[in-house]
Amino acid sequence: MSVLTLQLAGPLQSWGVAARFARRSTENAPTKSGVIGLLAAAVGLDRDDDTGLAELAQLRFGVRIDQPGSRVRDFQTAHHFDTGEAMPLSERYYLADAVFVAAVEGAAPLIDQLHTALRAPAYLPYLGRRSCPPSRPLDLGVHHNAPDLRTVLAAEPWHAADWHQRRHRHQSRIDLTAHLEAPTTGFGEAPGADTLRDQPLSYDPRHRRYALRPVHTTTITVTNPHARPREAAPVLAHDPTGHLEGA
Template identity: 85%
Template sequence: MSVLALQLAGPLQSWGASARFARRSTENAPTKSGVVGLLAAALGLDRDDDTRLAELAALRFGVRIDQPGTRIRDFQTARHFDTGEAMPLSERYYLADAVFVAAVEGPAPLVDRLHAALRAPAYLPYLGRRSCPPSRPVDLGVHHDADLETVLAAEPWRAADWHQKRRRHQERIDLTVHLEPAADPGGSTGRNPDAARGDTLRDQPLSYDPRHRRYALRTVRTATVTVPNPHARPREAATVPAHDPTGHLEGA
């Protein structure tokens, strides 16, 4: 298997797994449906191309939270294009100043094709919503003969410099990782026995067709990886004072 790593950083991001009427929430980390949608856009897939979407949805997905950011709320007003009537006020949530490392694992030919598309996308990538462009290059490269866990653990800490310097007293940083269970080719079900363990999230894309968007549940396992802090300051060794104020007592 091969792994394609992505850097998702921007002033604003929004990764919604559910929407209720005029309220548009965001998850704390990028969703699989959002990242697969980004890759599908890079390939130039049509929204109603469910057959090719299924190939991308079968990729194993993981994401690492390098900088959690701050959740903010916004309000949006709009008017109907044809009638000019005011639409209901909508409430929208975003993650500000967040940084994530996402990765997809799959067959090498598909991963290489996605990598090439990401470097010359048919449609520009955005971070969950069109109003959220990335502030850094998304492409972090392809790792052949690798797995999701290894890549997410080995990737350097991608948080902003100011965020890293705030934690300069820590030489190593613990980061949260959300992973799909690994496949088990030797099993009768083709999935890892631990696949049922973990949280569930309805962000497995089945169709992006505006007429009938559909998403299924998938299992998400949470783990922790430790990475070095490039801005860590080494601790100073304790020094012995040149003058010992109790030295004269030893001879008394």
């Protein structure tokens, strides 16, 4: 199998799996439906092309949290285009200053096609919402004949911002959280895995549909390139009468 890795970094990101009324939340990490949607846009897939989406949805997905960022809330107002009436106030959540490494695993021909499209996308990519453009190149390369998804994510350097890495300069090794799509048994079960409703079935605006997907959370340890040894405080000789000298 082959693995395509992507860097997802930007001032704002938003990866929702549920939207209730005027509240739009975000997960703490990119969702499979969001990243597959990004790749579908890159190859120029129409929103109502459920057959083409089904091929992409079969890819195994994983994501590593290199810089968790912080959650911010925004209030938005809008007016109806035809009547001019005010729409309900909406509450939207974003991740600010976050960095992730996402990966999809599949057959080499499809991975190569996605890699080519990612470097010359048919539609501009965005990080969950159209108001969230990436601030860095998305392409981190293709890994052919890779052992598995976790191995590729573990070998990828730490992509957090320099200031974030320097903040942890006294740690030479950093533990990062990763969410990997769990393999299922013959009965469609994945023992010990959590579930997330982000398996895309259709992006058609008339009937968007998503299924549950098993997810296994693990820890991946990476090297901190800005690590500096902690300097020991100097040990001073104690002289209880030193202040009396010259008196």
